[in-house]
Amino acid sequence: MTIRVVIADDHTRTRGLIRESLESNGCVVCGEGSTAQEAIALAIEHRPDVALLDVHMPGSGIQAASAITRAAPEVAVVMLTRSAEEDDLFDALRAGAAGYLLKDADPGGLGDALRRVLAGEGALSPRLLSRILDEFRAPKRRRLGRKSPAADRLSAREWK
Template sequence: MVSPEPNRVVIADDHPQLRGRIRAALEAGGFEVCAEAATGPEAVRLVQEHNPEVVLLDVHMPGNGIKAAAEIGQSMPKVSVVMLTISRDDNDLFDSLRAGAAGYLLKDTDPVRLPLALRAVLSGEAAIPRSLVARILDEFRATSGPRFGRRPKVAAKLTSREWEVMELLATGQSTDEVARELFLSPTTVRVHISSVLRKLRVKDRKAAIDLLSDDAS
């Protein structure tokens, strides 16, 4: 039996000693570190060169890690971006998520947990410390409201996550925008949409939105 290829990762941080500790933890956890960067632009270049599955970016390294995350998301959308930072600032957290980051890890995270966090991201989950999740929920509650009005009867066929996806699509958001708001991968969002179309027996997302809107009126 052929062993699966290890997931490949680029590490970007301007502190060589920290990069060394991260490399050791990830390699011990079964990852292959294919490159290291010390600046945002260098991280973008190395990701484009090596095409890893995931990149770890420092927020406040030279060249701006959040800007690098956005550039990687635009040019290499299949690469999962995870921020690794000392910053607990709300602006950094939300700017990172808006830039397309699928994770926001703090540098005081036990290095042993890094491989687990990256595997969770590669499986379509978000990697965010519990201490920061409450802030995200507060922000979500403050900026979101019902899209369809009351929940329609036909929506009983849908899971809660499928319903959330359709509500956001109904506001005109793209698949990538929905993924960022719900902290999912675009692939996972598409899987949810396909499931909704199958359950509602409609051919496309517009028909699904129309059906849910009509039933809620």
């Protein structure tokens, strides 16, 4: 299966490396941008299978993820970033991202990760998985007197 991808990252060299990795894994890059606005426009214009976004690009990759999932819900959004910050991770997931991958991972696995997302699985860097699990265990932690900083940002509705 050929996957059509839009890449948005404000570093030209990084976009080139991502493109190279994707194309060597049977993906087709149908658009590249360096800002959130460009990412949104490309996703709407090309309707790719996946929009691969950096979190920290001009205009915010998280804002782009939210706009893309609203305007083109058939496009899977995957974040590809250096940020392992809880705020970025949880904000991206709340914005509709189906995956959150770190740039320090093996680039050879990127195409397979996108295929898994399109098959209905999530894509998450393994070291971030424990942070998500911790959030769901946070109520028990609170009973035990421990606290998770990111858990404080969840609304009562999000806990249900």
